[in-house]
Amino acid sequence: GQQLNQSPQSMFIQEGEDVSMNCTSSSIFNTWLWYKQDPGEGPVLLIALYKAGELTSNGRLTAQFGITRKDSFLNISASIPSDVGIYFCAGQLTTSGTYKYIFGTGTRLKVLA
Amino acid sequence: GAVVSQHPSWVICKSGTSVKIECRSLDFQATTMFWYRQFPKQSLMLMATSNEGSKATYEQGVEKDKFLINHASLTLSTLTVTSAHPEDSSFYICSVLAVGNTIYFGEGSWLTVV
Numbered sequence: 001g002q003q004l005n006q007s008p009q010s011m012f013i014q015e016g017e018d019v020s021m022n023c024t025s026s027s028i029f030n031t032w033l034w035y036k037q038d039p040g041e042g043p044v045l046l047i048a049l050y051k052a053g054e055l056t057s058n059g060r061l062t063a064q065f066g067i068t069r070k071d072s073f074l075n076i077s078a079s080i081p082s083d084v085g086i087y088f089c090a091g092q093l094t095t096s097g098t099y100k101y102i103f104g105t106g107t108r109l110k111v112l113a
Numbered sequence: 114g115a116v117v118s119q120h121p122s123w124v125i126c127k128s129g130t131s132v133k134i135e136c137r138s139l140d141f142q143a144t145t146m147f148w149y150r151q152f153p154k155q156s157l158m159l160m161a162t163s164n165e166g167s168k169a170t171y172e173q174g175v176e177k178d179k180f181l182i183n184h185a186s187l188t189l190s191t192l193t194v195t196s197a198h199p200e201d202s203s204f205y206i207c208s209v210l211a212v213g214n215t216i217y218f219g220e221g222s223w224l225t226v227v
Contacts, residue, residue, distance in 0.1 A: 042218035
């Protein structure tokens with residue numbers, strides 16, 4: 001199936017550091033979504049982006065919808081141990097009148113106290 | 114609180130039997146639900162789009178006769194894995210299309226076929 005290119009694949013950072021990850025695609029998306037998944041659980045929505053250029057924050061998280069509509073990034077400031085998990089981007093497009101969501105390959109974040 | 118409830122959380126079944134997984138939208142009516150499969154340390158792979166009152170749309174490579182999807186009401190979609198085999202063992206997750214083009218996920222269901 002289709003997937004987005006997400007980088008980095010994994011990150012080991014010190015507590016308090018900032019984190020940045022991004023997703024790129026050859027497709028144009030109408031909506032970008034960012035999720036966090038803890039082991040053995042379903043993904044939880046962090047941020048939703050709807051317009052090219054849009055910059056949205058949710059606490060220590062900030063995400064932007066790329067101008068070209070083909071990319072998005074997520075920043076986490078002042079990381080804490082509970083930020084550990086897998087972060088996924090998802091792009092939404094409409095094909096033949098139906099909604100489709102394509103997921104990134106995931107970024108595994110580990111925070112060292 | 115949870116927006117989407119998935120049941121069971123985990124199930125073990127014998128090879129050759131069928132297993133049904135339920136996905137319920139708790140807070141709103143959902144005309145569209147999605148079913149994903151996730152292997153360890155991998156991303157979510159869309160299996161099918163479930164539309165209330167009509168046939169599901171399956172992704173290329175997903176056997177519709179093996180993975181039966183029923184979306185008979187605006188709050189419930191079910192995925193039945195028929196004649197399960199060990200290679201069907203995986204983490205299955207449903208999601209619900211909500212307002213604003215956002216999707217909310219269930220807790221996931223672990224299937225182990227022995």
